[in-house]
Amino acid sequence: AQSVTQLGSHVSVSEGALVLLRCNYSSSVPPYLFWYVQYPNQGLQLLLKYTSAATLVKGINGFEAEFKKSETSFHLTKPSAHMSDAAEYFCAVSDPGGTSYGKLTFGQGTILTVHP
Amino acid sequence: GAGVSQSPSNKVTEKGKDVELRCDPISGHTALYWYRQSLGQGLEFLIYFQGNSAPDKSGLPSDRFSAERTGGSVSTLTIQRTQQEDSAVYLCASSPTAFSGNTIYFGEGSWLTVV
Numbered sequence: 718a719q720s721v722t723q724l725g726s727h728v729s730v731s732e733g734a735l736v737l738l739r740c741n742y743s744s745s746v747p748p749y750l751f752w753y754v755q756y757p758n759q760g761l762q763l764l765l766k767y768t769s770a771a772t773l774v775k776g777i778n779g780f781e782a783e784f785k786k787s788e789t790s791f792h793l794t795k796p797s798a799h800m801s802d803a804a805e806y807f808c809a810v811s812d813p814g815g816t817s818y819g820k821l822t823f824g825q826g827t828i829l830t831v832h833p
Numbered sequence: 834g835a836g837v838s839q840s841p842s843n844k845v846t847e848k849g850k851d852v853e854l855r856c857d858p859i860s861g862h863t864a865l866y867w868y869r870q871s872l873g874q875g876l877e878f879l880i881y882f883q884g885n886s887a888p889d890k891s892g893l894p895s896d897r898f899s900a901e902r903t904g905g906s907v908s909t910l911t912i913q914r915t916q917q918e919d920s921a922v923y924l925c926a927s928s929p930t931a932f933s934g935n936t937i938y939f940g941e942g943s944w945l946t947v948v
Contacts, residue, residue, distance in 0.1 A: 749933050760837070760924060760939035768934035807876065811933040818889055818931040819864060823876040 719744045719810050723824035731832050736780075736795040738827050740808030743789065750791040751809040751821065752782055761807065767791060769813070778802070803831045835859075837940035839925050845946045846915055854910045854943045856925030864928040865908050866937065867892075867900060871921035879923075882908060883931055915947045 724739040742748060749768045753761040765776025772784040782793045791808060805828045809821040838857040846852050858865050867879040869892075878892040882902045893899070897916075902908040912919055922942040928935045 753939075758941070760941040761926075762939070763936050766934070766936065813933050817933055818881045818883065819928055819933045819935055819937065820866065820878055820881055820889065821876075821937060822878070825875045 719748060719812060719822050721808050721810050721822060721824035723806075723808050723827050725827055726825065727828045727830065729830040729832065730798045732800055733797050736793070736798045736802065736829065738793040738806050738808075738829065740782075740791045740793065740824060741789050742791065742808075742810045744810060744812070746812065746814065747786065748810045749813055750782075750784060751811070752776065752780070752791075752793050753807045753809060753823075755805045755807065755826075757804075764793070764806075798829075798831045800831050800833070803829055805829070837925055837927050837938055839923075839940040839943050841943055842941065843944045843946075845948060848917060848947055849914055851911065851913045852915055852945060854912075854923050854925075854945070856908045856910070856927075856940060858906065858908070858925070858927030859938055860906075862927035862929055862938075863905065864931040864935075864937075865902060866926045866928075867908070867910050868924040868926065868939075869921045870924055870942070874921075876924070879910070881931070912945075915945075917947050920945055920947045 720743045751766045752764040767784045775781045808824040865882040881889040897913045900910045924942045926937045926939045928937045
């Protein structure tokens, strides 16, 4: 079975500071990995995904993540936080095998707060 | 439509009543998923459709929950005899196919409150 652990349910940064949101996964096979963002009262929007191509993945809004197999991690970073980045972020994993149907298993989420 | 559309956006119902939640996926998307988002439980998978069939219903929490999809498009999630623990946001999502690397697109959810 796959699982995802997001370290830190809440992260607070100052505007302009580095954003680092941590995600570790557990999977018997190299998985596909995703980061989604959820703004208040909205659905989830894909930020970026890793599907076994380049290990450093660039996404929307200046975010990027690096797949590190040795550390079973897929941490999300952004060099300089904006106020508009305040939201909840979810890391998710799916099994590349055909029997998973693309189903996502999500972490518990990290709420990012950005201070002026 | 341009995105995944869900209705109603908000629903307050009395305990014991039945509710129906509707999802209209992105046109042409064959894969459709239902998830539930609640405090303390996070995002939980409920059911997956490929076309009109549901190969994976493993996440449905009880036999009070059912779902169907017709015409390979619109899906309805039905909760019978609602309980307070059913209060949550029900998210529908769709994808072009069930390939695991595809992007899954989410709707804005149906907020269900059982009183």
